[in-house]
Amino acid sequence: MSLVKKVIYLYSPSGAVRDRAAFKRGVRRLTELGYDVEVDQDALTRFERFAGDDATRIRAVERAANSGADVALITRGGYGITRVIDRLPYTSIASAIENGTQFVGISDFTALQLALFAQTGARTWAGPALCEGFGVGGVSGEIPDDIMEDCFADLLMGQGEGTGWRQDRNGHISETDFVIEDATLWGGNLTVLTSLIGTPYFPDIREGILFLEDVAEHPYRIERMLAQLMRSGVLARQQAIVLGQFSAYKLTSHDSGFGLPKVIGWLRNQLNIPVYTNLPYGHVPTKVLLPFGLKVDLTSSGKDVLLYWGHH
Amino acid sequence: MSLVKKVIYLYSPSGAVRDRAAFKRGVRRLTELGYDVEVDQDALTRFERFAGDDATRIRAVERAANSGADVALITRGGYGITRVIDRLPYTSIASAIENGTQFVGISDFTALQLALFAQTGARTWAGPALCEGFGVGGVSGEIPDDIMEDCFADLLMGQGEGTGWRQDRNGHISETDFVIEDATLWGGNLTVLTSLIGTPYFPDIREGILFLEDVAEHPYRIERMLAQLMRSGVLARQQAIVLGQFSAYKLTSHDSGFGLPKVIGWLRNQLNIPVYTNLPYGHVPTKVLLPFGLKVDLTSSGKDVLLYWGHH
Numbered sequence: 293m294s295l296v297k298k299v300i301y302l303y304s305p306s307g308a309v310r311d312r313a314a315f316k317r318g319v320r321r322l323t324e325l326g327y328d329v330e331v332d333q334d335a336l337t338r339f340e341r342f343a344g345d346d347a348t349r350i351r352a353v354e355r356a357a358n359s360g361a362d363v364a365l366i367t368r369g370g371y372g373i374t375r376v377i378d379r380l381p382y383t384s385i386a387s388a389i390e391n392g393t394q395f396v397g398i399s400d401f402t403a404l405q406l407a408l409f410a411q412t413g414a415r416t417w418a419g420p421a422l423c424e425g426f427g428v429g430g431v432s433g434e435i436p437d438d439i440m441e442d443c444f445a446d447l448l449m450g451q452g453e454g455t456g457w458r459q460d461r462n463g464h465i466s467e468t469d470f471v472i473e474d475a476t477l478w479g480g481n482l483t484v485l486t487s488l489i490g491t492p493y494f495p496d497i498r499e500g501i502l503f504l505e506d507v508a509e510h511p512y513r514i515e516r517m518l519a520q521l522m523r524s525g526v527l528a529r530q531q532a533i534v535l536g537q538f539s540a541y542k543l544t545s546h547d548s549g550f551g552l553p554k555v556i557g558w559l560r561n562q563l564n565i566p567v568y569t570n571l572p573y574g575h576v577p578t579k580v581l582l583p584f585g586l587k588v589d590l591t592s593s594g595k596d597v598l599l600y601w602g603h604h
Numbered sequence: 605m606s607l608v609k610k611v612i613y614l615y616s617p618s619g620a621v622r623d624r625a626a627f628k629r630g631v632r633r634l635t636e637l638g639y640d641v642e643v644d645q646d647a648l649t650r651f652e653r654f655a656g657d658d659a660t661r662i663r664a665v666e667r668a669a670n671s672g673a674d675v676a677l678i679t680r681g682g683y684g685i686t687r688v689i690d691r692l693p694y695t696s697i698a699s700a701i702e703n704g705t706q707f708v709g710i711s712d713f714t715a716l717q718l719a720l721f722a723q724t725g726a727r728t729w730a731g732p733a734l735c736e737g738f739g740v741g742g743v744s745g746e747i748p749d750d751i752m753e754d755c756f757a758d759l760l761m762g763q764g765e766g767t768g769w770r771q772d773r774n775g776h777i778s779e780t781d782f783v784i785e786d787a788t789l790w791g792g793n794l795t796v797l798t799s800l801i802g803t804p805y806f807p808d809i810r811e812g813i814l815f816l817e818d819v820a821e822h823p824y825r826i827e828r829m830l831a832q833l834m835r836s837g838v839l840a841r842q843q844a845i846v847l848g849q850f851s852a853y854k855l856t857s858h859d860s861g862f863g864l865p866k867v868i869g870w871l872r873n874q875l876n877i878p879v880y881t882n883l884p885y886g887h888v889p890t891k892v893l894l895p896f897g898l899k900v901d902l903t904s905s906g907k908d909v910l911l912y913w914g915h916h
Contacts, residue, residue: 310858340862341824371824374831375870487828489802490836512653512683516799519686524802546622550652558687 298448301361301393302422303332303352304343306400307370311423312336315367318427321436325445330359335367342372350376353404357384361393362448367422369399374484377407377493386414394447396581397421399507402480405584407493409478415585417447418480418503418573428577437577447581453602454588455572455580459595462556463569470566472501472531472590477583477599479503479534486517489524498529501590501599503582505536505574511547514538515555522562532590533559533567534597537574568597610760613673613705614734615644615664616655618712619682623735624648627679630739633748637757642671647679654684662688665716669696673705674760680735681711686796689719689805698726706759708893709733711819714792717896719805721790727897729759730792730815730885740889749889759893765914766900767884767892771907774868775881782878784813784843784902789895789911791815791846798829801836810841813902813911815894817848817886823859826850827867834874844902845871845879846909849886880909 300322309315315336322329334352337344344352349372356364373380385408389395395416397404405416420426420440428434446452459465476497479485482504488494506514521527535556543551560567573579588601612634621627627648634641646664649656656664661684668676685692697720701707707728709716717728732738732752740746758764771777788809791797794816800806818826833839847868855863872879885891900913 308858308860338860340866341859342862371828374828377831378835487832488835489832490838491832493835516683516686519689520799520801520803523690523800523805526802546620547653548620548650550654554652 297326297328298363299328299330299361301330301332301356301359301364302335302367303356303364304335304337304367305349305353305404306343306366306372307341307368308338308343309336309367309423311427313430314423314427316427317429318422318425321426325441327448330361332356341370343367346376346379350379350381354381354384357381357388357393359393363394363396364388365422366397366401368424369397369401369421371400373400373403374487377403380404380407382408382411386412389414389416396447399481399575400484402484403488403493405480406485406488406495409585410493410495413585415583417581418584419444419447419581420579424575434577437579439572439578439580443581452581454598454600455582456596456598457570457572459568459597460570462553463595464560464566464592465595466592470592474587475531475590476500477503477586477588477601480505480584482506482514482517483509486520489520489526500530501532501534501588502527502530503534503536503571503573506538507575508540509538510541511543511550511552511555514552515558518555518559527563527565530565532565533563534571535567535569536571537576539575566592568592609638609640610675611640611642611673613642613644613668613671613676614647614679615668615676616647616649616679617661617665617716618655618678618684619653619680620650620655621648621679621735623739625742626735626739628739629741630734630737633738637753642673644668653682655679658688658691662691662693666693666696668707669693669700669705671705675706675708676700678709678713678733680733681709681713683712685712685715686799689715692716692719694720694723698724701726701728708759711793711887712796714796715800715805717792718797718800718807721897722805722807725897727895729893730896731756731759731893732891736887746889749891751884751890751892755893764893766910766912767894768908768910769882769884771880771909772882774865775907776872776878776904777907778904782904786899787843787902788812789815789898789900789913792817792896794818794826794829795821798832801832801838812842813844813846813900814839814842815846815848815883815885818850819887820852821850822853823855823862823864823867826864827870830867830871839875839877842877844877845875846883847879847881848883849888851887878904880904
């Protein structure tokens with residue numbers, strides 16, 4: 293590691309921090325990892341279910357953009373960005389990114405990522421949030437995930453070059469090696485992404501690679517959202533769909549065999565592009581960091597997939 | 605009542621019937637009310653969570669359209685229409701409506717109503733489904749709702765002229781009498797309606813009156829959907845929003861005062877048109893029947909609102 297400590301700026305653009313112990317553990321963990329941590333003045337503010345009222349959260353985003361930190365990291369997701377999406381300081385954020393601040397987040401943060409890219413073309417990172425990433429532990433005894441922490445360190449050291457993984461049985465199995473070059477990687481939380489269709493905050497990305505994840509959404513709802521993305525023409529404009537982790541949903545006896553594999557099969561039947569599965573990204577401990585808006589290459593062979601952006 | 609019995613055709617375009625006792629009670633109740641009931645051959649079919657596979661449900665809709673019945677009534681909602689929305693027999697349905705068959709339903713049926721109107725301009729009715737409308741009872745001892753049954757009878761007798769109700773405290777209170785004339789009434793289930801934004805199945809209705817209801821959606825999700833409707837330009841093109849019943853959601857301590865009244869207040873602040881509340885329509889026993897796609901008048905005075913279509 294370099295002798296100059298990297299700076300992480302923590303701020304709360306969405307839901308109020310519910311678990312202060314997780315917040316504290318997260319700050320301690322980042323410090324142990326050798327980072328300098330700066331905490332936004334409203335990181336722990338609460339207004340109703342939000343981390344401060346709308347104006348407060350907008351100012352927090354503005355301060356994150358002006359922080360000069362190496363990484364601006366959200367404390368948690370929840371709900372709150374969609375509400376102020378027409379008033380976020382996109383120019384300040386884009387300018388901060390130009391000057392070396394990387395914006396990292398997940399879940400509700402997807403809305404900021406899409407809107408920012410649509411409005412300015414600036415690139416961000418899909419990755420952890422503080423509390424559920426670095427702040428796990430307490431009575432559960434869980435420790436922060438190695439792979440997530442390594443990817444985060446790679447980002448700060450400028451060493452991340454890509455990510456590879458093995459699909460599950462629902463994935464696109466290439467008979468011969470398959471290569472996609474120079475495709476814009478984009479995506480995030482399926483519910484949040486879908487909630488921007490039809491608005492000026494949904495970027496028009498052609499020939500891209502779209503990655504998706506979600507939490508606590510029943511497969512029939514996942515299918516309905518995929519159908520909206522498909523029928524609004526978004527999926528047909530991509531070169532590949534990459535499904536991450538869809539976690540924490542509950543099936544019932546009424547589903548009678550309907551479930552996520554059926555949804556993926558249905559999607560594959562509707563599309564002429566590969567649908568990959570099992571990307572290590574989502575509301576789960578093990579997640580990689582993904583460059584939203586960057587040109588990447590994808591190669592697949594059998595069940596194995598590699599996303600590569602080291603040359604950009 | 606006329607001496608010739610009116611005919612109700614029951615079919616299942618969406619989810620499989622879960623409660624066969626409710627189905628039987630519903631059929632018995634419609635018979636007691638003096639209607640002739642015809643049951644589609646696949647009304648009780650199940651495939652996974654659906655009332656038959658996609659082809660089966662499409663054929664059921666086709667048979668409903670060819671039934672010559674006075675009313676084609678869904679057995680229940682659930683999920684299933686969105687999945688086949690690109691393959692429904694819209695011309696047959698429109699032609700059946702032209703020849704006097706009224707299509708009535710709720711919930712997932714909203715998708716058919718929007719798509720049909722977008723594709724053909726044909727008008728349908730937002731109203732009950734068999735099981736949760738006419739089939740209530742059993743151990744609960746509940747009986748079908750009077751107002752719902754009276755509105756249904758009015759539809760069959762050609763006597764429905766409109767509906768009036770009193771708003772709750774969150775409603776738009778007119779200081780002076782307010783009148784909207786000849787506006788297209790449309791709407792339905794908020795989740796289902798929102799899931800068609802950006803697709804060819806979302807009608808472009810200008811200067812309309814949009815009614816919305818939902819069930820088991822947290823207010824923050826209701827707000828996110830309203831935000832999508834607003835930012836895609838749909839709300840600003842209407843003359844009024846009419847909120848029906850939003851039922852069966854659960855708040856938590858984390859909401860800290862956030863709830864549906866806050867969402868309605870937020871919406872009202874965003875819009876320059878009246879937002880009415882408490883329309884007796886939704887996933888609740890007492891619901892009126894509403895003509896989707898018909899030109900209506902709306903008058904409001906204080907907390908009272910009247911929707912009127914008797915002259916059309």
